[in-house]
């Protein structure tokens with residue numbers, strides 16, 4: 001049976017929802033699933049933009065066959081070769097043997113690596129900035145390397161439709177509403193779009209800025225990403241592009257404090273809770289506490305990028321940094337985290353090597369230290385509480 005959504009008179013979304021895969025890239029949890037979007041333009045030439053994960057070949061091909069209504073597929077444009085979008089290529093090519101594959105030199109290198117060279121005679125290589133008419137529309141190929149893989153290219157049509165590969169995508173399956181105009185854009189959508197971007201593309205901020213600069217003078221009327229809803233509203237497109245600029249520049253989105261802690265028996269946790277209360281008493285908004293042993297790192301990392309201030313604990317474990325904090329900080333640093341104000345709490349029961357290791361992990365993150373490191377010895381005492389009050393004041397002052 002088929003299922004598709006008609007986005008315009010001659011433009012269709014043929015993608016699928018994946019609510020069964022637990023973790024995207026076998027790493028990031030997807031409690032609300034994810035959509036793999038594929039789009040078809042029926043013009044003088046019929047052009048398919050990307051495919052879907054191979055687990056959904058049957059549904060995807062039913063959709064494609066139905067919308068094509070017995071006519072041939074002329075082109076398959078590959079904007080991105082990650083297998084969540086490309087692993088159904090061979091099926092499409094077998095079903096539509098006259099179809100040509102549009103990509104760039106790097107795309108074809110990936111196709112050769114994944115599928116062998118069976119489709120070599122179907123390759124149509126395009127260069128950055130090249131244009132191609134498909135009838136009413138002209139397609140322009142805009143290379144966007146490292147957003148998210150090296151071969152990525154966007155396609156901008158003469159009608160102002162941007163096929164943006166992973167960019168402007170999000171976790172979460174499409175729940176009927178296939179445009180961001182119809183959903184809670186500023187709430188859950190933006191949180192999941194941020195978590196997707198920061199964790200998956202985040203480190204490549206410079207590449208994202210480069211392609212946003214290329215597009216800055218272009219009239220983008222609609223955005224069709226490979227995950228999540230389409231964007232068809234001018235204000236929402238403007239807002240989303242502005243968010244991307246902030247994320248790609250590693251700037252804070254809002255003033256706020258993200259406290260990430262590890263605590264074996266609750267003593268360090270108590271210090272974090274007292275600090276949060278003191279911050280609240282001082283009028284600080286947006287305080288969020290995460291236990292790194294409980295939460296998936298992708299959520300904590302997303303919020304660390306969102307807010308101005310970051311507090312972490314550096315307790316010891318077997319004379320090293322507590323392993324879960326060690327792993328979390330390495331993953332955070334790996335997303336290009338930088339330009340934030342940072343404060344530190346240690347528990348010195350077994351010495352202070354944990355803090356040194358944490359500082360080494362974050363050495364390239366260009367962080368501004370706020371307040372002195374709060375040093376607990378096993379459990380809190382009155383002097384610690386006074387120091388927490390001082391630290392809270394220093395953090396609150398740093399936001400003024």
Ligand code: FEO
Nearest residue numbers: 082084148166226
């Ligand atoms: Fe949705 Fe980078 O693949």
